[in-house]
Amino acid sequence: MSALKLSINGKSHTIEVDENMPILWALREVVGLTGTRYGCGIAQCGACTIHLDGEAVRSCSLPVSAAVGKKIITIEGLSAKGDHPVQQAWAEVDVPQCGYCQSGQIMSAAALLRENPKPTDEDIDIAMQGNICRCGTYTRIRKAIHLAAEKAR
Amino acid sequence: MSAYTTFDRRSFLKVTATAGGGMLIGFQWLTACQPTTAGAANTWVEYNAFLKIADNGQVTIMAPNPEIGQHVKTSLPMIVAEELDIDWKAVLVEQAPLDTDKYQRQIAGGSGSVRTNWETLRRAGATVRDMLKEAAAQEWQVPVSECTTENGMVKHTSGKSLAYGALAAKAAELPVPEEVIFKAPADYKIIGTRAKSVDLDNIVTGSQQYGMDTKREGMFYASIVRPPAFGQKLDNYDDSEAKAMPGVTDVVRFDDKIAVVGTSTWAVISAKAKIKANYSAAAKLESTDGYMQALDELAAKGSAEPRRQDGNAKQAFRQADKVLEATYQAPFLPHAPMEPMNFFAHVQEDGVELYGPTQTPASARRETAALLDIPEDKITVGMTRMGGGFGRRLRTDFVLEAVQVSKAIKAPVNVIWTREDDMTGGIYRPAYVYHYKAGIKNGELAAWYLRAASVNSGNGTRQDNFPAGALNNWQVDYNDYASAITTGAWRAPHHNFAAFSDESFVDEVAHELGKDPVAFRLELLEKAKSRPGGEVKFDPDRYAGVIKLAAEKAGWGQSKPTGVYQGIGAHFSFSTYVAQIADVSIEDGKPKIHRIVCAVDCGIVINQSGAENQIEGSIIDGLSHAMYSELTFKNGQPEQHNFNAYRVMRIGEAPVIEVHFVKNEEAPTGLGEPGLPPVIAAVGNAIFAATGVRVREMPFTKIDLRPKDNLLGELIK
Secondary structure, X not given: OEEEEEEEOOEEEEEEEOOOOEHHHHHHHHHOOOOOOOOOOOOOOOOOEEEEOOEEEEHHHOEHHHHOOOEEEOHHHOOOOOOOHHHHHHHHXXXXXXXXXXXXXXXXXXXXXXXXXXXOHHHHHHHOOOOOOOOXXXXXXXXXXXXXXXXXX | OOOEEEOOOOOOOEEEOOOOOOEEOOOOOOOOOOOOOOOOOOOEEEEEOXXXXXXXXXXXXXXXXXXXXOOHHHHHHHHHHHHHXXXXXXXXXXXXXXXXXXXXXXXXXXXXXXXXXXXXXXXXXXXXXXXXXXXXXXXXXXXXXXXXXXXXXXXXXXXXXXXXXXXXXXXXXXXXXXXXXXXXXXXXXXXXXXXXXXXXXXXXXXXXXXXXXXXXXXXXXXXXXXXXXXXXXXXXXXOHHHHOOOOEEEEEEEOOEEEEEEOOHHHHHHHXXXXXXXXXXXXXXXXXXXXXXXXXXXHHXXXXXXXXXXXXXXXXXXXXXXXXXXXXXXXXXXXXXOOOOXXXXXXXXXXXXXXXXXXXXXXXXHHHHHHHOOOHHHXXXXXXXXXXXXXXXXXXXXXXXXXXXXXXXXXXXXXXXXHHHHHHOOOEEOOEEEEEEEEEEOOEEEEEEEEEEEEOOOOOOOOOOOOOOOOOEEEEEEEEEOOOOOEOOXXXXXXXXXXXXXXXXXXXXXXXXXXXXXXXXXXXXXXXXXXXXXXXXOOHHHHHHHHHHXXXXXXXXXXXXXXXXXXXXXXXXXXXXXXXXXXXXXXXXXXXXXXXXXXXXXXXXXXXXXHHHHHHHHHHHHHHHHHXXXXXXXOOEEOOOOOOOOOOOOHHHOOEEEEEEOOOOOOOOOOOOOOOHHHHHHHXXXXXXXXXXXXXXXXXXXXXXXXXXXXXXXXXX
16 A cells, blocks of 8 residues: 555545556546546446546546556546536537447547547547447537537637 | 226325425526425325325325336326326426335236326315315305316316415315316327326435435445356355455355345445355256256157147148248347346334335235244335336345345345346246248238247236237147246346247348338238137227338338348237337448337327337337347356346437327336337348348347358458
8 A cells, every 4th residue: 555646536545455456446446536437447347547747548547556646537527517528519410329438539529629620520530439338329420520520610 | 988986985085284205307507406385384184095285285196016117106197187287397206115005016017007097186176176166165155067177277167266285185175076077088188198207306316315325324235146156055154364354244044045244335235245155056057058958858759738729730831832941039138227137125023114126016025924824914015116027026036035135134134136146136037949841822822830938937928919819720839947046027128039030020021022021010910800719909090100110200111221121010018009110221240220209199298298208218228129138058057247248228329219198198108028028020121121131030240141152252351
């Protein structure tokens, strides 16, 4: 166990954890931010996607020690009032079914739009390929990302 | 269309001073959590199991059924709100716990939530609307016939009006009307609109709670070691290394399972890997090749007692001009919902609390009572929103695990399954083998004979599927294969395979007869009206209606871009009619699906957005499993453990989807399942149209569809 200092959603947290614990479980069970979801544990489904220094990463497969000195942004911190263009577009299109994968989908989409403010369908397919939705909301996800791109302009 | 109904006179009325919690819906972005009505609620009048109104006019509607992503937490309250005649945006929705006195059939299964609650929910809203109207009439001392309602107000012909909140207490003192008149569909203001999921804002901000997020004072986490192969039992184990791991508080055994208990999920799943267990075989440890062959042989035997028999198929084959034969098959599939299994239990001396994702809370309570030998009224069951389920959460094995662990450690516990546990822990869509024979006589389909086999299914056929009843000679036989591999309901049980194989074989017959596949189906449906073969379990006109609508919208029979071919699949399941047309091309010997056009007849559509979403999702689910997925076994062990080896559809493979609903005033039916089955046949039939190759097994991507001369070219290279 070590005391690790982390920057999460703009706030500094010092937590006592096994430093091999994946960021996912530290966020969910130590810090109490449960919006980041467990889906596979091996970086195959994308439900656990967060931003680490602005880049979309799978928090289930990175030890918490790898986040020291970096800025973690989770779904709870993506926007102060839940009004990031991607969140607004997701609501407008009524994307979710069960909703479980959607935190990860939204975090991947937000990272895509920062890199590429006007993605094509093909860009979206490539960037979102790592996020599984078993309910099958893919066509709505594509639509919502285009809408978010418009809103951000 | 309006209907009279007799109200079951029960003493529902109850006035409470507690403000119920709940999720405010329909609020504006950025003004979240500001109720649209002024002031705080002081007194709530609970009129019936579904509805309460506060003195400030706030209306709370209970969502009775488990929410698994099918949006019944939104659609069921919409029905109450419609008849109550209020502004949907001002409604609070609350998830009800299990209460078998107040609610009927609290199950997420059989696409039955809307269908079975339609009458009850309309009555719940309409009786209260009439009581509020009566209260206003008495207040104004006018005939009730001069009063109307609109958006949470009672209005009088003179122009006077009173808000529901101001009438709530007075209305509660009135007798519950025995008869009410339901609204005519033409007057609907909420039903048929595009309402967003009531949990939408919680989902997009990450604050939505699922079972995995349950955390209570003094709660432990547990991860369970189960026998790795179906058919094995646990002999003994060494837990010394696991127990020495940080964060591990206990290791307990029950049945053939070992639970590692601790203070965090990471601690218990890490320690679980350190358990050294020895197992021995208690049943046959099966492998994929072996059981597929066994199923094939079992199916070929036929059965002495058919599941359905009209006329004499065997005799008709002897008299036929030609007999077609084909064998279809499909593998086991896990459900693989995004949220793996988990459940919370707290077993105490005086009662048990169960809380978590379950499609059948009543079964969870009943089986817990049986396990602990306590009365059911000592057990409460709370339902979380579920991260999918697809039938897996109709079972209670994971609930009973939590009960066993909590009982053993005398503390509250959340049992968490890893993805590997979820994929290898059992309850699968069974494997199938179907042998078909069709007899052709004088250019017509004269006889149909299906001999089927599946695993631990009781009846793994849907013997009344189209075209049953449309021809004189029809027989369906079934043999069940007993296996240690556990099986259960998987979205649209048996239909998910039967629709693929039936609708593909219908296509084979159409091509043999040189008939257009759409025209051939319509011809059979026309024949079904005269019932030459006995019972017809579907409405041929509604069935034909979706086929015609899909064909029209998809441009069936019209020219297509080069290399794009169409196939049709149509199916009736769970009281809903669905037809789908797939546009497919072949690229590098693999099918590429460009577009699915879908027509649905589910009667009245409650929530247009939710309904379209269900169909879109069902299509993706069907395509995903048709194209990519299979669970194989070696010596009783599943060979795919996670999404790296078990493939599901990803966004880049998702086609364009168009959904069209037939507009009518039939009572609404469910949409959670019926959109899935026909799409598999639609793609298979399009592949045939493109290549002349008939795909008779899933997943389709295993089949090399390169033309033979190309294949030769590849070999020479």
